[in-house]
Amino acid sequence: MAGSRSMLKFWKPGSDAPAISEERELNTETIGSTAVFNPYIALSIEKQRQKLPVFKHRNNILYLVENFQTVIIVGETGCGKTTQIPQYLLEAGWAAEGRVVGVTQPRRVAAVSVASRVAEERGARLGHEVGYTIRFDDCSDPQATRIKFLTDGMLVREMMADPLLKKYSVLMLDEAHERTLCTDIAIGLLKKIQKKRRDLRLIVASATLDAKKFHQFFNLNESGDPTKDTCGILTVEGRTFPVDIFYTVSPVPDYVKATVETVMKIHETEDNGDVLVFLTGQDEVEKVVLLLKDQARSLSRQGMKKHLRVLPMYSGLPYAEQMKVFERVPATVRKVVVATNIAETSITINGIVFVIDCAFVKLRAYNPSTAIESLVVTPISKASASQRAGRAGRNRPGKCFRLYTEEDFEKLPSSTVPEMQRTNLAPVILQLKALGIDNVLRFSFLSPPPAQTMVQALELLYALGGLDNYGRLTDPMGIRMAEFPLSPMFAKMLLESGNFGCSKEIVTIAAMMQIQNIFVVPPNQKKAAAREHRKFAVAEGDHLTMLNVYEAYMKHQKSSQWCQQHYLNYKGLQRAATVREQLRRLMSKFKVPWTSSEGDPDVILRCIVSGFFSNAARIHHSGSYRTLRDDRELHIHPTSVLYGEKPPKWVVFNEVVQTSKYFMRDVTAVESSWLVELAPHFYKQAKHGSLGSKRSRVL
Numbered sequence: 001m002a003g004s005r006s007m008l009k010f011w012k013p014g015s016d017a018p019a020i021s022e023e024r025e026l027n028t029e030t031i032g033s034t035a036v037f038n039p040y041i042a043l044s045i046e047k048q049r050q051k052l053p054v055f056k057h058r059n060n061i062l063y064l065v066e067n068f069q070t071v072i073i074v075g076e077t078g079c080g081k082t083t084q085i086p087q088y089l090l091e092a093g094w095a096a097e098g099r100v101v102g103v104t105q106p107r108r109v110a111a112v113s114v115a116s117r118v119a120e121e122r123g124a125r126l127g128h129e130v131g132y133t134i135r136f137d138d139c140s141d142p143q144a145t146r147i148k149f150l151t152d153g154m155l156v157r158e159m160m161a162d163p164l165l166k167k168y169s170v171l172m173l174d175e176a177h178e179r180t181l182c183t184d185i186a187i188g189l190l191k192k193i194q195k196k197r198r199d200l201r202l203i204v205a206s207a208t209l210d211a212k213k214f215h216q217f218f219n220l221n222e223s224g225d226p227t228k229d230t231c232g233i234l235t236v237e238g239r240t241f242p243v244d245i246f247y248t249v250s251p252v253p254d255y256v257k258a259t260v261e262t263v264m265k266i267h268e269t270e271d272n273g274d275v276l277v278f279l280t281g282q283d284e285v286e287k288v289v290l291l292l293k294d295q296a297r298s299l300s301r302q303g304m305k306k307h308l309r310v311l312p313m314y315s316g317l318p319y320a321e322q323m324k325v326f327e328r329v330p331a332t333v334r335k336v337v338v339a340t341n342i343a344e345t346s347i348t349i350n351g352i353v354f355v356i357d358c359a360f361v362k363l364r365a366y367n368p369s370t371a372i373e374s375l376v377v378t379p380i381s382k383a384s385a386s387q388r389a390g391r392a393g394r395n396r397p398g399k400c401f402r403l404y405t406e407e408d409f410e411k412l413p414s415s416t417v418p419e420m421q422r423t424n425l426a427p428v429i430l431q432l433k434a435l436g437i438d439n440v441l442r443f444s445f446l447s448p449p450p451a452q453t454m455v456q457a458l459e460l461l462y463a464l465g466g467l468d469n470y471g472r473l474t475d476p477m478g479i480r481m482a483e484f485p486l487s488p489m490f491a492k493m494l495l496e497s498g499n500f501g502c503s504k505e506i507v508t509i510a511a512m513m514q515i516q517n518i519f520v521v522p523p524n525q526k527k528a529a530a531r532e533h534r535k536f537a538v539a540e541g542d543h544l545t546m547l548n549v550y551e552a553y554m555k556h557q558k559s560s561q562w563c564q565q566h567y568l569n570y571k572g573l574q575r576a577a578t579v580r581e582q583l584r585r586l587m588s589k590f591k592v593p594w595t596s597s598e599g600d601p602d603v604i605l606r607c608i609v610s611g612f613f614s615n616a617a618r619i620h621h622s623g624s625y626r627t628l629r630d631d632r633e634l635h636i637h638p639t640s641v642l643y644g645e646k647p648p649k650w651v652v653f654n655e656v657v658q659t660s661k662y663f664m665r666d667v668t669a670v671e672s673s674w675l676v677e678l679a680p681h682f683y684k685q686a687k688h689g690s691l692g693s694k695r696s697r698v699l
């Protein structure tokens, strides 16, 4: 089959056989980690710790935590908040008598890497005194762990077993400025807990934060007398220098091109100093890096003395490549770091004097009028713009070139809309209901989501069978769905799979869908990689293709060499196996029958429909797709195995990515009759035989 363009009908492992890679930037399953620069690496750990800006505030922090229920701490990236504050608390006795200091992180990778760093600083083995708990991976010891890093999603899950979080003496909500969905939910729930547990201390930590808003939210003092406030604020000052801001005189039609031109202009006209460029995604970063490298070569051919060193920076980049952006360069070289939003607050690069800001960022967005959630390139906020500019003034006065007009800057929103207000809320509502919060509309949200989005989430949960006519969790479906560490659609698909007779296959598919970049595409070997990947592709689409990849990987004894030959992500597959095992355990806990479809693809596809029916689309005569619910135009994502093939008439998909168009990702061909049969609440068969959607009834 090698090299054949034709697609197989449900390829089975053994007959040979896989698509293309894409950075799922916003998927928290990112493998690998973000590089950290440590300028004091040569010093002893003790000296390194004392050099950090937060060290001067040690006693003050301890005083505030002693005296206020909530402490808000704002300090620049790298000043020592995450790694030091939990240790100060431990040293001051907050983790005595079996109590735990918990630190939440929005990203899984961050939780693991800071836990490792803190364990190293304490000379402890990871998982003992210092540990972490993230989805599918618990590296902590209930008896021994005193400092525990966990994702904010895990903290919410822990509340299901321990509603008052009794084992924690202090909880630090880190990177709170990111305002992820889980952070916001944790914030609302913790406020509730604090009212019942006066002894619980909260620290809200961030690089940039609307401290006032948080103060108002957490301050339980209603007397109006500020001496009785229950919330304190501390700012760890960082040294910053003034940054001159430059705007374009007219709007820029193509910011990728304008970026390249601006870098070259800086290089030709400005004094020494490195450049940091902000773009929205891996593709743009790679494109600009290529263009700049071209320019750099032609400059050196022309005999220009000062050289350019162009380096990419994004979360999917291998660790060793990321570390290069921190390397010092000789005085005759100008470093240009081309980055995604990762360089806004997640990392700090020294020596940056010039910043170029394209004004955009890629965010998850939910459109309540179409019920589509997608990744979309959106204009940044004023707060982001000033944070980006500030990156130029860390070592000396800098300059920021904004690739937009001052007039357009004025039109930007003042801060980024919290994820809570731009996401599908079904998972959140399910969790709140499982925590006994029935009236979700009255929950204490830091920023309440739109009512329409709430209603849609309730509708979807009802259609999935997780809520009853009264909006209560159903027993057992709703209760079990809430317990799955996956979205309600995945949970439904998994819980039903035993009845469909394909739980073995569905568990594999669900696990594989949690991993990004299973297909590896080295930039200089695109063709060879595509040829290998095509061997795994099947006409039914991405889900069965991923099943093929996994089964072939098992058949080849999980060999790393085999993965390399077929351009497959070996670490990703190892992880898929771990995730699969954990899902399998949950299934067995819920007594889901352990069954196999024995090679029949339809059973599996029908089971996928039972979870993902709301994400259905049909082919349009224009060649693109339309959503069934509201006729929104969709396209097959270029990374799908169905891309460029004969388009199936009906499809379901896992998610939508929006760039120039709306693209469906993880797509599978289905039959229209399955939609009506498996989601009668959602779809009805119209008289003339076509499929229509109806509003489901809830509450």
Ligand code: CDP
Pocket (backbone or CB within 6 Å): 036, 037, 038, 039, 040, 052, 075, 076, 077, 078, 079, 080, 081, 082, 083, 084, 113, 114, 117
């Ligand atoms: O949380 P914040 O950004 O304020 O700083 P941090 O994560 O506590 O890091 C403080 C310092 O520890 C960094 O500036 C690094 O020098 C060092 N560090 C490290 O060397 N390796 C890590 N994985 C994390 C931090």
Ligand code: MG
Pocket (backbone or CB within 6 Å): 078, 081, 082, 083, 174
């Ligand atoms: Mg931090």
